[in-house]
Amino acid sequence: MKRAAGLLLTTVLLAAAPFVSADAGGLPPLGALGGPAAPPPEVALSAIPSHTAVTAGGDFHVDVTVNVREGRWLYSATPRGEVVRPLPLRIEATASAGRAGEALLPRPAWHDLDAGGITDSNLVYEGRFTFRVPVKAPDDPAAGPVAVDIRLTGQTCDPNGCYGVEAAASVTVPLGPAAAPATAPTAAADDLRTAAAWDRALPRTPPDAQAGTPRTPGASLGMLAALLLALVAGAALNVMPCVLPVLPIKIMSLLEQARHSRRRAVTLGMAYAGGLCLFFLGMGAVSTAVRVFTGAAFNLNEPFGHPGFLIAMALLLVAAALWLFDVYVLMVGGRLGAARLGDGHAGSLLMGLFTAVLATPCSGPVLVTVFGWAQGQPAWASAAVFAMLGLGMAAPHAALAAFPDLLKRLPAPGPWMARFKQVMGLLLLLVAVYLLSALGDTKWMARVVAYAIVLGGCLWAAGSWVTPATAAVRRRVVRVSALALAVAAGWVLLPPPSAGTIDWAPFDASAVKAAEADGQVVVVKYTADWCTVCKIVDYTVYRREAVADALKQRNVLAVRADVTRASAPAAQYLRTVLHEPGLPVTVVHGPGLEEPLRLHGMFSPADLLDAVNLARGGAEVAGR
Structure with missing residues (x-):
């Protein structure tokens, strides 16, 4: 789970890490200040x-x-x-x-x-x-x-x-x-x-040095090995922390159905297994479509690099946890008939889909390897591998459904299953907190948590205030009101924080010199569209409200020097005057400095404020 969510959330940061010098991130030694030789x-x-x-x-x-x-x-x-x-x-x-x-x-x-x-x-x-x-x-x-x-x-x-x-x-x-x-x-x-x-x-991915096939994770696997690995990986998903909470519910359902009709228990179990397989077949179709139309490999973990997906998965886990706590009851209504989710053939099918979705945040390295192998294979082979993933995950449930006598080996139903279900709900909440912690911005995370509470209240109202026996008009009013409240709260609470309030001035060398001559501190941020690390510095430093407020309080002139085009005045100044070969670099000018201070690579807000204080001629430094 950690690799699936944490590693890929920080893809941009990790990809940029080699581009930052080992000593980047702090103020340069005072003896090293000034322009280096070209x-x-x-x-x-x-x-x-x-x-x-x-x-x-x-x-x-x-x-x-x-x-x-x-x-x-x-x-x-x-x-x-x-x-x-x-x-x-x-x-x-x-x-x-x-x-x-x-x-x-x-x-x-x-x-x-x-x-x-x-x-x-x-x-x-x-x-x-x-x-x-x-x-x-x-x-x-x-x-x-x-x-x-x-x-x-x-x-x-x-x-x-x-x-x-x-x-x-x-x-x-x-x-x-x-x-x-x-x-x-x-x-x-x-x-x-x-x-x-x-x-x-030329191919979109590098050829393997020995096999001459696209080098993706697991590319060296043979067809039989890949199918077996997919089967094992699918079965292993049943014990992942994200999936485990659902199992007691399904087992209780099978036990209940087995008492009445073995045939019904079998068909319900197969419907549940069908939901699992349907999800993975859908993933296979998406993988094939992405490869055919874009030429790019589909990475199951790639969505975890996007905050929106992380928030959606965390809220899904919160909703599932509240369901395990019996805060609300999911109903499958309309033509499918009124039934609890997991009961009836339609409910079992949806339960299978829901379980497979829950497995996504906890997909391990083996699952990623199977996905990687499928990228370099024909469509039929890729579909077979994804089908085996679904079959592997569905196999234990299909076996319990086909052989109800196996259920007798399980502990007798009782209060322990309800307790276990509630403990698993707590586990889901922990996973949700882990996913949200990757957002990095504590204020944004607090707003998402607030929305999760509102969402829980809406689910409670929509799922517990009404029953199939409630008048249709009242059911619609309650559920539409809950939906409207959830949408409105999401509109207010879920958007990311504003990008900061720094008022950037365009680069003008003469204006920088004039401001410095007047005793004003000047911060010049040299950046470019192609500079990956520059975007990270923007997010981690310049978009912080504390940094924007500090620069305003100190009357700092903030200048954005765009060097995307080599012919831009800022690019020529960077090369010919500052003799800086690469990005990112922030240059701080001020009356307290004989030579401007330079911050290379990634640095912290405290590093920038320390440089500003030194440029003002003061001894004050920012707290680290």
Whole structure:
């Protein structure tokens, strides 16, 4: 359960962890303040034309060799990553006369990024590689020499950070009466294609080094092993903390039905097993549809990275716990007949679906492995695996239904089952609290808990204030009122807190200098759309109300410097004046500093407020 919910809730944080330096997160040593020497370039380009002279209307090409800084990788034009969303490689080529074609690139290589147990694979270039730009000379000999300008943009990374890249190269080839091929050998690879062609040709997931199959969790499993593992995994779900509370209810139902009719007990048990299988077959259909229409692998645990899903699952567990406490009674009405959930064939089917849904938060590594194996298989094999998951979970219940004598081996029904059911309800509440704790924001979590209380009251009213014998008008009034109250309360309590109240000013170097000259503290946040860690810093630091209030109280000028585009003034200032190669970085200016303070990578609100206090010239520091 911990891996299913906790690990994937923090996917973004874990994926960003390798991009933060080991000493990031605190104030830099005072002796290290100031601008460091300019680092070596992230990439260096050298261009060689195929001809030293070309005739009018002739064809030639330019081979451009790219040297990527040692220890770093350059993301390709088709990165493929699912966790990290890097800036893809872009190459623009222009010719002063004639026409420059689309760049032809060599095959990129797979690179695995291990982020705290989560592996993200991307297509990258490392070391040295050469791409080719085809050029057609102008038809008019008087057009003069052909100047070809090539500009490369993208993103490099190493284990300590990511860096925006911009590099350029140019060559000039004169027009002459005869073509003159260059004597220097070409360095380009034999297999060169456009970015779009590579995108179509390369797989969405990296090939396994030995088997040559998509490398997803469990990809090395054979068909028989996968089916057996799916069967075992499904059976194991019956003892998961999220599922265990439901079992006494179903067993009591089977015991009661077995006393009256063995045939009915069998059919009810099969209906319950059918509900379990139906859920997993539905999951299989979703998995296949996602793979067919998007080319991406379906991850059962991925929804736990979204706060909305966590809240929904936690509220479902709270509702189930209240049901176990007999706070309300679920009824299956209408054409299906009035019956408690779990009684009757329709109720048993719904109970099976409900039990399978409850298993989702507690799905273990084995279940994830089976899901991963299914991603690389044909649709029929994937459907078979998901069916085996359902059969595995349903098998114990089907066995009890088919052989009622097995029920005699169980303890006789009595008050202990009611007590056990209530204890299991408490267990569900603990699981719900665990899921909500992953939200991180205590105020938001408190509001969700408040809504859970309101929801419990609505369920109590809708499920206990009326019975099948209650007049139809009264039933509708009570249930519609409860539904309206639940919706209204959710509208008020469930939305996430506001993103903060910092009034960001756009970057202007002269305005920053003027404010600093007037004795005002200035906080400049350098950020970019492609910077994953920047978004984490926004959430953990700048969106905190305490930080926004502190900056206002200290009359701090907050500046947002967007360096998404390398040509932006903020990006040029970051490179040429501050000599900062990568993001994220926050620079604090103030009258109390000889040189600005720099906060690199991820840091805490206390670190930022400490820097602001030092910039004001005071000795006060924020409490940690």
